[in-house]
Amino acid sequence: MARAVTPEWHSALRSAPSYGRAMGDQADLLAAFAGSWFGEALPAQARMRLVECASLREYPTGAVILTELDETRVFGIVTTGRVGLRVLVPERGSVTILTVEPGDVLGWSALVGPHRSTSTAVALEPTTVLAFDPSALRAALSADDALAATLYPRLLEAVTRRLTATRHQLLDLYAQQAEAVPW
């Protein structure tokens, strides 16, 4: 739900920790993974292997999860809440270009060089992320070609969806159209 920004909220945003609290046992993690749009298409074996380097992280409203151009320290799947991907534009301020909703991936750049975030990710409401440790994940994928061959196509699919949606946004379809004239 939309909420008006208050000064208190701004300060909460600034002071929020940039990493969430880790929690959850293996069964919780697997269930969250399998129940997500991203995870449901992966083989169960791959999910089990991947959650070995995962934890559930909770972020309060306003928490900065990723910072644009910084190293991407979280690759994860939003399980509850909503994350805004923001880009700072001079004189326009911070523009939200996309929200990542439950089921979708966050921090895909952790798996694609140079491993730097393409936007700043802010929790717009209390948010839980099934977070994978990027270093451990990359190591696992390097060591296991089969696992990599399972994960990367799905990741590409997620990024493609985002690319397609971005193109639609770029079209600015709801922009003002000139009135038709009869001559």
Place this chain on the structure above:
Amino acid sequence: MVTTVAARPGFLRRDDLERLIALLQEGGRTVVGPTVRDGAIVYDEIREVADLPAGWTDDQAPGRYRISQTGSDRLFDYTVGPTSWKRFTFPPRVPLLTAGRSTAGNAAFDSARPDPPRLAFLGVRACEIAGLLVQDRVLSGGPFVDEDYRARREAAVVVAVQCTCSGKTCFCASMGTGPGVSGGHDLVLTEIDGGFVVDSGSPLGAQLFSRLPITAATPEQLASAVGGVAEARTQQTSGVALDGIRDRLMDQLDSPRWAEVADRCLSCANCTMVCPTCFCTSVTLASDLDGRSTDLDRQWDSCFTGNFAKVAGGNFRSRRQDRYRQWLTHKFATWFDQFGSAGCVGCGRCITWCPVGIDVREELAVIAPPYGENAQAAVVAGSPGVYVTATVRSVTPETADTSTLQLEPTDSGLLAARPGQFVMVEQPGFPPLPISISRVADGALWLTIRAAGPATTAVIALRPGTQLGLRGPLGRGWPVERAPGRDVVVVAGGIGLAPVRPLIDALLRDRSRFGSLLLAYGARTPADRLYTGELDRWRAAGLEVQEIVDRAGEEWLGSVGVVTNLLDQREWRSREGIAFICGPERMMRATVSTLRERGIPRRRIFLSMERHMECGIGLCGHCQMGPYFICKDGPVFAVSEISDLMREGI
């Protein structure tokens, strides 16, 4: 020798009907006609006029049949009873052959030879002639012929009697089969006071006509006969909307209504037994005790019986809902493909004799309602030169460039507009504007208009009390009638929320008739969202509202992205869902693609299309899209109707 024959049609006195019966009986022919037996008017042998149901009538309703005496001396003052003529042309049991095996092991097949009784059918109604003609096409019109049927038909004389009254279950008029007889008869009678107006329809009929003591019918007698048939037609207040019924019904193979009907249907097969066109049979065997000889008979069967569609591996139509769907779709859809007509003639027997009163007219209206029947209101001003004056009651800003006008038209007919329809708005000095109706409420037509040029800017600048001109309601709107029982997804983009608001109003007015209701609404920015003050009321009334904007600043904590993201994030799949979409064409295409991935078929995804409209009535040519004029044939279309046309340059 020259015989003087009365001009056709002629008049036969009631007392001379005995002569007709005697003529029909010549050469040992048996006359079969209506007679009262076991509390019903059935078809049986008629030896004399006294056997006919003089003074009897019938009272029929779904699941109900009663006969009573009227006190008149009319002989044909009833409609149709439980017997149909197929009992005589296509009897319930007919021998096919006897198969035997000798002690040496040789097999012998002794085919039964058709030996039809010579019959004259007296009192055949128009719908029943239509039934005979349907069975002619089925049983003797194709490459393989049922010889027994053909022999019986060829041996039968048909004396029709036109109906001068209709029962509550009659719907021949809507099926185009009656109540007037238009062919397939030898003689046709219409009962009037004192006798019958008579005409012939075949050489045999002409021969009979010439041998009867017929006098020239007076203009009054002719008028009385015509009036009687017209009265029977008028008495039919309910029927089947035949136009497009085949496609409408085949579009509904997964309607939730099939399961609802099955809750009532007993699968008793009564409807198929009394139906004059049902022709399904099975072969029954009867062997002698030593098994050397077996008689094979053809016996009426029904697609409602448990084993009708059974094979070794299982039953293809094990559920009652499968069987009811099979029966109804055969009668009103696939029969057209197989035999070139409907398999129903509108006699109403299946309604009357259904123990639980299932009414095909009602089921068809629910399962396959006519396209847009409820999506168009009568046009009170159509021609481009005719406008109804309307007074601006209020102008309410919705966003920086968009306002909603409430207009009070001088002709309240405009207020009958259906969801999704539009009006042409004319203000002096500006070209007419096609504007979707965004609500009808409180005696006013609401139009939500975005300032996109001089005319739209001027119209939303009008002050309360000023007037403008309206034409409409125009176009085909949202087929709300196809949504009951289904999960409904409404997807709107930008100003596209305006044409769907009346749809949302209609859904919420009748909330309990629908499954889940979802509105996915995409706007350019948070500030461009329409009707923000109403969203919570909609949510409270049972509509799930999801919003998303293309771009937003930090102040917006809702979703950002394209409207299809709202559907991507949901886990539902709904083969039984229905969707209504309005927005820029590109956005609608993306949405259709997403909804189809979720299992909603093209025929249940409806779009409101936009093209340059000027006349609004299909005369100016501007809004042509393939075979359609968007203004007249749309603006709402099923994707199945137009998807091939949604491409660049059309």
